Amino acid sequence: xxxxxxxxxxxxKNEDTLPGFLYALTAYLLWGVLPIYLKLVAHIAPLxxxxxxxxxxxxxxxxxxxxxxxLGDMRAMLTNPKVVGMGLITASLITxxxxxxxxxxxxxxxxxxxxxxxxxxxxxxxxxxxxxxxxMSPAQMAAVGLAAIAVAIxxxxxxxxxxISLVLAVSWGxxxxxxxxxxxxxxxxxxxxxLILTVPALGYVLWLETSGAGHFTNGGANDAWLLMxxxxxxxxxxxxxxxxxKLLRLSTIGIMQYIAPTIVFLMAIFMFNEPFGQTKLxxxxxxxxxxxxxxxxxxxxxxxx
Numbered sequence: 001x002x003x004x005x006x007x008x009x010x011x012x013k014n015e016d017t018l019p020g021f022l023y024a025l026t027a028y029l030l031w032g033v034l035p036i037y038l039k040l041v042a043h044i045a046p047l048x049x050x051x052x053x054x055x056x057x058x059x060x061x062x063x064x065x066x067x068x069x070x071l072g073d074m075r076a077m078l079t080n081p082k083v084v085g086m087g088l089i090t091a092s093l094i095t096x097x098x099x100x101x102x103x104x105x106x107x108x109x110x111x112x113x114x115x116x117x118x119x120x121x122x123x124x125x126x127x128x129x130x131x132x133x134x135x136m137s138p139a140q141m142a143a144v145g146l147a148a149i150a151v152a153i154x155x156x157x158x159x160x161x162x163x164i165s166l167v168l169a170v171s172w173g174x175x176x177x178x179x180x181x182x183x184x185x186x187x188x189x190x191x192x193x194x195l196i197l198t199v200p201a202l203g204y205v206l207w208l209e210t211s212g213a214g215h216f217t218n219g220g221a222n223d224a225w226l227l228m229x230x231x232x233x234x235x236x237x238x239x240x241x242x243x244x245x246k247l248l249r250l251s252t253i254g255i256m257q258y259i260a261p262t263i264v265f266l267m268a269i270f271m272f273n274e275p276f277g278q279t280k281l282x283x284x285x286x287x288x289x290x291x292x293x294x295x296x297x298x299x300x301x302x303x304x305x
Contacts, residue, residue: 020247024256027241030233032263035105035113037233039272041226042106044215049230050098051204052216054197056231061191064239073188074195083192086182091193093175100167109164110268111276115154116168117261118287121254121294122147123173131177139297146290153283186242190235254298258291 041049065071077083104113122144128134136144154162182189208214215223245253265284268274 016249016252017247020244021252023240023244024248024253025244025259027237027244028256028259029263030237030240031260033267034233034237035110035264035267035272037226037229038102038105041102041223041230044219044223044227046099046102046106048205048208048215049102049227050095051201052227053098053230053234054095054194054201055205056228057194057235058191058198058231060231060235061187061194061239064187064235065191068187070185070188073184074191077184077188077192083183084196086178087189087192087196089178090175090182090189091196093171093178094193095197097168097171097175100164100171104164104168108272108274110264110272111274111280112162112164113168114261114265114268115162115284115287116165117172117264118258118291119147119151119165120169120172121257122290123169124176125294127173127177137297137301139293143290143294143297146286146293150283150286150290153279153286157277157279157283186245187239190238190242194235255295258295 038049062071065073077087100116101113104110104116122140125134125136125140126144129136151162151166154165179189182192184192205214205216209217212218216227217224248256269276
């Protein structure tokens with residue numbers, strides 16, 4: 001039996017359910033408050049934080065598969081070179097995304113982090129048009145145009161492109177693109193990614209600790225607990241979201257995905273006291289207008305179908 005036969009489940013009915021809504025809402029709320037945790041580990045280098053995120057996520061992902069009786073799927077997918085190769089690509093992309101986001105929050109650029117996840121759906125539309133030949137609707141083109149104006153305003157204000165926002169949006173957009181080609185369920189796919197990342201992550205962490213530069217054994221009990229917690233804050237929201245996404249329509253998920261960056265946006269201004277002048281306000285107004293146009297068109301298309 002092929003690897004794809006052991007892990008792909010029947011596609012659920014395309015309708016919204018209350019459990020699906022609650023699952024997704026919980027995941028987005030957890031992602032929204034993630035910067036609080038990232039601020040607590042801001043004194044630790046982003047690469048070390050990401051290494052621990054991968055390493056401590058592995059046992060959680062494994063326990064989830066074990067509890068669902070799906071751990072046997074791993075033998076089939078690990079013996080499939082194509083699946084492992086695609087897992088290497090998605091693991092690399094999620095690493096870039098994690099590194100950028102950890103750096104953004106820790107260095108006081110939470111607003112740029114929020115912007116990156118605001119424009120991510122529009123980047124995905126562009127990727128679909130360029131790589132899959134998907135035709136963009138007039139509303140989608142208008143939304144992309146409004147977002148481009150916002151990026152241009154921010155680039156003019158900062159004297160350069162908002163690279164944090166663009167790297168976050170592009171890395172997640174391509175991660176989602178390649179993740180669709182990975183013939184695995186969401187939980188199995190996440191396990192494969194962190195399994196791949198654990199090999200270099202563990203080596204890097206051991207090197208840091210033996211050289212005295214690591215924070216797990218050299219930074220005190222507080223740092224050790226915070227780094228162990230990285231697996232929980234990484235894996236739990238993703239697992240919850242994976243279950244919610246199966247029980248919601250795509251249009252509902254498309255609208256709900258703005259919950260997390262909105263929370264991050266508000267925290268950046270009112271909790272982290274990041275500067276938010278008139279120019280940034282104008283740029284974000286263009287972003288919100290773009291998302292309104294995009295979401296409205298997606299909702300109308302879903303209702304029509």
